[in-house]
Amino acid sequence: METIKGTIKPYVLNCFILILPILVWNILLTDKLPANYQPILFSRGIPNFLTYIENISRILLFVIAFLMPLSFRTMKQRVGLYVYLFGVLLYFASWIVLIFFPASGWSNSAIGYSAPSYTPAVWITGIALIGDSFSFSLPFRGWIFICVSIVFLMAHISHTVLVYYQIK
Numbered sequence: 001m002e003t004i005k006g007t008i009k010p011y012v013l014n015c016f017i018l019i020l021p022i023l024v025w026n027i028l029l030t031d032k033l034p035a036n037y038q039p040i041l042f043s044r045g046i047p048n049f050l051t052y053i054e055n056i057s058r059i060l061l062f063v064i065a066f067l068m069p070l071s072f073r074t075m076k077q078r079v080g081l082y083v084y085l086f087g088v089l090l091y092f093a094s095w096i097v098l099i100f101f102p103a104s105g106w107s108n109s110a111i112g113y114s115a116p117s118y119t120p121a122v123w124i125t126g127i128a129l130i131g132d133s134f135s136f137s138l139p140f141r142g143w144i145f146i147c148v149s150i151v152f153l154m155a156h157i158s159h160t161v162l163v164y165y166q167i168k
Contacts, residue, residue: 013069013070013071014065014066014067014068014069014070014135015065015066015068015069015070015127015130015131016062016065016066017070018065018070018084018123018126018127018130019062019065019127021088022088022091022120022123025091025092025095029095029099032099033095033098033099034098034099034102034107036163036167037098041163042159042163044166045162045163045166046159046162046163050155050158050159050162051159053151053155054152054155054156054159057148057151057152057155058152058156060148060152061124061145061148061149061152064131064144064145064148065127065131065145067134067135067136068127068130068131068132068133068134068135068140068145069131069133069134069135070130071130071132072130074132076129076132077129077130077132079129080125080126080127080128080129080130081126081130082126083122083123083125083126083129084122084123084125084126084127084129084130085126086122086123086126087119087120087121087122087123087124087125087126088123090119090122090123091116091119091120091122091123094112094115094116094119095116097112097115098112098113098115098116110161110164110165113160113164114157114160114161114164116160117153117156117157117159117160117161118153118157120153120156121149121153124149124152124153127145128142128145128146128149131145
């Protein structure tokens with residue numbers, strides 16, 4: 001029983017757990033965002049290549065996070081937890097402003113409108129600091145997660161900025 005527990009643990013306690021609050025938030029609150037954030041309007045007029053890059057890099061980011069065991073044994077990982085928590089709060093705040101104050105100057109500025117696309121950089125950085133190995137025998141290379149994250153963020157931010165300028 002102990003062997004099975006030790007074998008399964010890395011796949012249960014992994015960095016993907018840190019992405020779950022973001023996914024739940026998005027699922028529960030996307031329909032509360034202003035109309036131009038709704039999926040049908042938000043994807044209108046976006047080049048296919050950008051959509052593919054954004055979605056493929058998002059999936060890769062999730063898979064890599066799933067393969068990184070969740071641990072806070074080092075100082076770097078504990079700092080990563082604080083960076084992650086701060087980033088999640090920023091991300092949630094960016095949504096709250098858009099939901100409750102959609103007509104505000106902030107919500108209608110390029111920076112405010114696109115805040116939900118660039119604030120993930122903070123919580124993703126936290127995950128990058130926390131993840132320091134893989135749950136299998138391949139050698140860990142932190143730059144892989146970082147590079148995938150950068151590609152995702154560039155595509156995600158570009159997508160949002162394109163939508164912003166289409167509606168303005």
